[in-house]
Amino acid sequence: MQALPFATIAFVLYIAAAIWQGMTLVRRVPPRRGMVRLLAAIGLLLHIPVVVMLLGETPGLLPGLTTSATLLMAVVVNVVLIASLFKPVLNAGIALFPLAAVALMFATWLPNEGSHSGLTPGILLHAASSALAFALLAIAAVQAVLVGLQNQALRHHHIRGIVQSLPPLTTMERVLFELVWAGVALLTLSIISGLIFLDNLFAQHLVHKTVLSIAAWLIFTTLLVGRYRFGWRGMRAVRWTLGGCLLLVLAYFGSKFVLEILLSR
Secondary structure (H helix, E strand, C coil), rough: CCCCCHHHHHHHHHHHHHHHHHHHHHHCCCHHHHHHHHHHHHHHHHHHHHHHHHHHHCCCCEEEEEHHHHHHHHHHHHHHHHCCCCCCCHHHHHHHHHHHHHHHHHHCCCCCCEEECCCCCHHHHHHHHHHHHHHHHHHHHHHHHHHHHHHHHHCCCCCHHHHHCCCCCCHHHHHHHHHHEEEHHHHHHHHHHHHCCCCCCCCCHHHHHHEEEEEEEEHHHHHHHHHHHCCCCCCHHHHHHHHHHHHHHHHHHHHHHHHHHCCCC
């Protein structure tokens, strides 16, 4: 329970950052990007010790569902903060900061199961590339939702509110595809390294994760080919991005949820 004070304060900071950025998006308050980044960054600084404590309490080397979610969300928040210095992706924090906050609270209250696996440089490469791929594609999912909202608003000639707060649609779509390109590159590395370095996928219950990850990779790759060859954009790009991200979430958390929560294994 020693992690609870850190998690609680981080929870409050993440929610505060998300609320302010959300109110900025609907033009209720002036933009304060520096303040939002600072709130989320302090939350992340408190988030990291919680992850360390949870990993220290995990039986085995591979963390269970709640610790995995908390660890991944720490990576996601970090990538959002860094990427927002160069690209207009801070609005992704409206959804991702609360998810990080909720993951923290679940991890500190729910029991966590771990599993044993030899920790080698190859497995570390697989874990790092998987986490970064998930982070970039999670940001891409939120970016896709914003592109969809912006697209629909412009189609109905609604040029106030969110549309005024967001960058031009062409910029939003360009950033979306940049995120997908980077995410697919890391997802490719993750899949290849997993197939090479992970032994006995059946015994480790990793077959479903591998299959779903490959399916997500195929969806994202089809989207990128469609963009390059046929100029796919707008709602088609939004749907393909969200479909790929849904499969990726199932790949990362679906099997763990079934094994640890439903089957208690």
